[in-house]
Amino acid sequence: MKIAIAQLNYHIGNFDANFDKISTSILKAKELGADIVVFGELAVCGYPPRDFLEFKDFITRCIDVIEKIKAMSEGIAVVVGAPSINPDPEGKDLFNSAYFIADGRIIDVIHKTLLPTYDIFDEYRYFEPNRSWRTVNYGGKKIALSVCEDIWNIGNENPLYTTCPMDHLIMENPDLMINISASPFDYDHQKDRIEILKENCNRYNLPIVYVNHVGAQTEIIFDGSSFAMTSFGDVYDQMSSFKEEMKIYDLQDLQQKTAVDNFEDPGKISLIKDALVLGVKDYFGKLGFKKAILGLSGGIDSAVTLCIAAEALGKKNVTSVLMPSPYSSDHSISDSEKLLQNTGSPSHKISINSMYEVFLNELNPYFQDKALGVTEENIQARVRSVILMALSNKFGYILLNTSNKSEAAVGYGTLYGDMSGGLSVIGDVYKTEVFKLARHLNAQSEIIPENIIIKPPSAELKPDQKDTDSLPPYEELDPILFSYIEGRLGPKEIIALGYPEELVSRILKMVNINEYKRHQTAPVLRVSPKAFGMGRRMPIVGKYLS
């Protein structure tokens, strides 16, 4: 039995485009002699469709696509994810299902049991869990077909769910497992997947065909990296990361012991870079935009953002704007100009002095004898945002936000100023990792000038300002932020790791009182297991560690 994996980049709600891709892949799989072609979870509508699932019209369109797939299934079986309607009046109205279609009819519809409802996932918001299990008989084989999370509740002393679907399916002595997923990227997640799949293969003594999405949906990036694993828990083959692909596997090969276990970890920083490039590319492509604009400050964050955007969109399609002020250092301009020479991308230089001054003049009667301070710093940042948004509006650019995760965490940024932008490119990358990204981008040849990497970080909003005037050094800040944000440790637990009490409570307070700022910022491309945005939901008004 030959099984083709179609690893595709879907577009949420774009039923025509998704069906085009699916039907092209069905034809190709037939040509390749596949018996079965497998697509991802909720492939017909894209993942996550979020509250579109609450519209009957949206569900009807999903089911229309299933009908069209049915009509193409002569001589091949198609496994494809789509919502299905719960016939029981009790419970939620939908299931998250895998349709098994062959020879013009729906052979079976298998529903998802375990509905991830944590981090970025909201599946119990929409779907009723499955409560009965059966294999699918096809081509003389018994197939244990499951949807994503259903194979994840094993190998854990504190499992998230009270049931394990494969424990039911194994009673029917299946020949193989097929799992259709929409498993988002984070820099550790392929390792997690391989580990869980190994647990499954070893426990059930079965091979598995694991199909993932590729492509970005706003903040969520799917890396693909679909694979086939043998009954012995060896990775037989891993498909490409970050691009569409189709491959075909013979069940017999997956049932034999092979020495091959070809998983190779490209390393965290390389993965992050590739993910961000895809994230930018799909954000623009799927919204129908081609060109980006950003403010280039001479600092490392905007430099790295520029390089990633240039790789994603083409260097000519990313316009940088240099906006010096009286507080800008000479090197902020010269370093930026050197960088622009290296990238070969267009730029403008617009001094903010006249605009900054007219605001100060007009506000002077109200400010009177109040000392210069954060207000005036924010005015500079907001003037820059007005300029960038004006160019963006006039020429149809999308403004890229250049904030990193460390500053987003502690609120070291100006709302409606440097926190503006349609997409936050490196908002899930801590400052200490941004440096590593810069080094990685320079690996072949120096693109980001060395001085941008080595100079002390500064917002340059007042004379001789340094980030360390307001914040602890990033080498101290980032591990504490990581413990709190990714690790979800409380203050006592973080202090127990060896950090000073005063510093810990100062940082945690900064994170919590700045929730209101993050609430109003752009979607953040998610590359870590816990990014700001839809996967981290915090009260704005509260009084906890704040």
Next chain:
Amino acid sequence: MKIAIAQLNYHIGNFDANFDKISTSILKAKELGADIVVFGELAVCGYPPRDFLEFKDFITRCIDVIEKIKAMSEGIAVVVGAPSINPDPEGKDLFNSAYFIADGRIIDVIHKTLLPTYDIFDEYRYFEPNRSWRTVNYGGKKIALSVCEDIWNIGNENPLYTTCPMDHLIMENPDLMINISASPFDYDHQKDRIEILKENCNRYNLPIVYVNHVGAQTEIIFDGSSFAMTSFGDVYDQMSSFKEEMKIYDLQDLQQKTAVDNFEDPGKISLIKDALVLGVKDYFGKLGFKKAILGLSGGIDSAVTLCIAAEALGKKNVTSVLMPSPYSSDHSISDSEKLLQNTGSPSHKISINSMYEVFLNELNPYFQDKALGVTEENIQARVRSVILMALSNKFGYILLNTSNKSEAAVGYGTLYGDMSGGLSVIGDVYKTEVFKLARHLNAQSEIIPENIIIKPPSAELKPDQKDTDSLPPYEELDPILFSYIEGRLGPKEIIALGYPEELVSRILKMVNINEYKRHQTAPVLRVSPKAFGMGRRMPIVGKYLS
């Protein structure tokens, strides 16, 4: 048996303040001779605590409060909501529980079965559902104790859940029902509650004591309106809306047939007004702010926002800024000044001309021969935002956003311009309802000048501009928006209601392509069953009706 309801305004994560309120109420209930005093769902930590529940430290602090309550429970029973730890390693780690505490010990801990996971609710994100049911024996009575949603799965042909906890509890022949809730306000919700409670009382032939929160938690407003209902399904008494209160009820009275059924509907617009006032008051109070600022345009939205804020914070604490441009009408200033005389609140007048011009000059080399358009309109709106935020930063005001739901829906607003602000006061109120709010605010005497109410809505960003240049009249727009947003109808269903196809698809497209703007705006005080914000989760990048 005498049962006291403590209807309190909690503060999320503020364990000391919450315990202070709870302990004061316990003492007062003892004085009043209560046998039992009942608090709301998750009262010890406030509702919704959101992802704070993922921090062990947060749970420990909840349980510390329970210990302190235990120590106060000599001579009285206390029913109070808090998370509890699931002892079973399988499933989520927490339950959403009602603690029944008396005479220094925990008599029982009853877990919630039905976990609302829709709209603003995310309970399955955190909690394991209960799967076994028992009544609590106390003072010679059997009490069917439940948490919020657990009494809501009845009287519905398409129930959301597959179980009904009271159907289990009734087997033990209880004497009464107690339900502890955190049931958010919307303008229809007290009617829904009474209806569902009547269904319960009639079906089980039992009285119920229903305890709700009062107070706002960022966008979610709890109206209180707790009540006691007889075994015959009559409202015995309804407590105050929008304020804290304690009342005491005798079980015997609730078991007798009374003619009283005292629920009175104050009407939608009056409810919305009271809810918004509380929403503003608590947003500021719980964040520790006293003063607000807003841009006063001469239009109805900012006028209504000013009146609500002045009622919430005190007229001296709301500063209005008039920011005329070359396109401002004379009446925009004169109407605003008349309004300010009526409210007696402070104001500044700052012309934006000089700032607008310097941006146009500096950008002129780039814009060249491009026609004036939306870009220039946005610059005006953003200049105003820079001014308002500068004053806000300098003097510690919170900027109030004045956008209404109609314009937020169709994206008729400038990101980082008039869409700025820490809190959206009327962002869940359609424009046609804003007019009604204005009339309501004028009911006693004219505060909002008649001309503000009757003049055609205009953004005044170009000569002789009217909202109807870009949008259908609000009387046409709002019902279509309502069908799509609150009604979740698809285009065919809306057209079937009698609206023109072209208009419907134009409006739905505007709603969907502007998701990116709403993503970056302030929390919106929620007064309808479907507000923008945490209760409506839409993809930004997608292609559906767009």
